[in-house]
Amino acid sequence: MRDNLTRAAKHFGVTVSGQPVFGWLDRSISVAVRKGGADRWLRVVSEDPKWVHLDFWKGNRDSNNIIDIPKPIVLASFEWDEHRRQRAELMTRLPGRPCSSTDVLRTDIPLSSQWWSQLRRALSVLSRTPTGRVNVDQNKVDQRVHAAFGEHVNIKVEQWETAHGDLHWGNLFRPRLGIVDWEHWGRAPAGTDAATLYCYSLLAPSTARALHDVFADVLDSPAGQVAQLYVIARLSHRARRGEHPDLVEPLANHARSLLGDPGQPMPGP
Known part of the structure; x- marks a missing residue:
């Protein structure tokens, strides 16, 4: 991956100015760079060629069509084959820093009312953005929910909207709001982004309460509760593979409270 980054930096004619950061399962590597006196961000992702026809492969580039949201813009990209399919993207760089070094927020953080207001507005704008991209469909919802809660639990998604699809605390910047990593954006159950961020906040109760206050009308609605059950099922699937066991x-x-049976044990892995 470091060799990929070196190759991409040479291709784009940029100078590395920071320390590389590895993404989920080390399938990507990113670093701050400079070109012509401007700060930029360089990312290289590696993937099995059989998957590169799916929406996620060009998600960052496709997100250039999203307007009025604080996010990076992909300026250039190129691909090559070396063991796997490699894709390099040169992007604008957002100011600030990630809210967390991991997906899960484990310590409460101070966020201004303006930051929360901007996040609410950004997700509202995104939800109305037209796209043919799909983050998740009803079949995937069914698979995740049945695997997590049992075949007897069925949830029908009645409302769909455009979502970021992976809105965790490592993908949000502060003190000025910024939203990064747009690989998986597309249509999803209404409320998926707020539900995802809320579930990743359960270990930081003050921040979770602040988030709920901002998105109460979304999270407490029937559609929002459906979205939360799907997100819990998805994150539980990851937990069974060894990720964020403390969640x-x-x-x-939280699932028991949504299902209305706080005393019922949850199915095992």
Whole structure:
């Protein structure tokens, strides 16, 4: 991956100015760079060629069509084959820093009322953005929910909207709001982004309460509760693979409260 980054930097004629950051499962590597006196961000992702026809492969580039949201713009890209398919993207760089070094927020952080207001507005704008891209469909919702809660639990998604699809705390910037990593954006159950961020906040109760206050009308609606069950099922699937094990119990407790049976044990992996 470091060799990929070196190759991409040479291709774009940029100078590395920071320390590389590895993405989920080390399938991507990114670093701050400079070109012509301007700060930029360089990302290289590696993937099995059989998957590169899917929406996620060009999600960052496709997100250039999203307007009026604080996010990076892909300025240039190129691909090559070396063991796997490699894709390099040179992007604008957002000011500030990620809210967390991990997906899960484990310590409460101070966020201004303006930051929360901007996040609410950004997700509202995004939800109305037309796209043919798909983040998740009803079949995937069914698979995740049945795997997490059992075949007897069925949820029908009645409302769909455009979502970021992976809105965790590592993809949000502060003190000025910024939203990064647009690989997976597309149509999803209404409320998916607020539900995802809320579930990733369960270990930071003050921040979780602040988030709920901002998105109460979304999270407490029937559509929002459906979205939360899907998100809990998705994150539980990841937990069974060894990710964020400290979220397992909070997610299970939250699922019980949504399903209306706080004393019912949740199915095992």
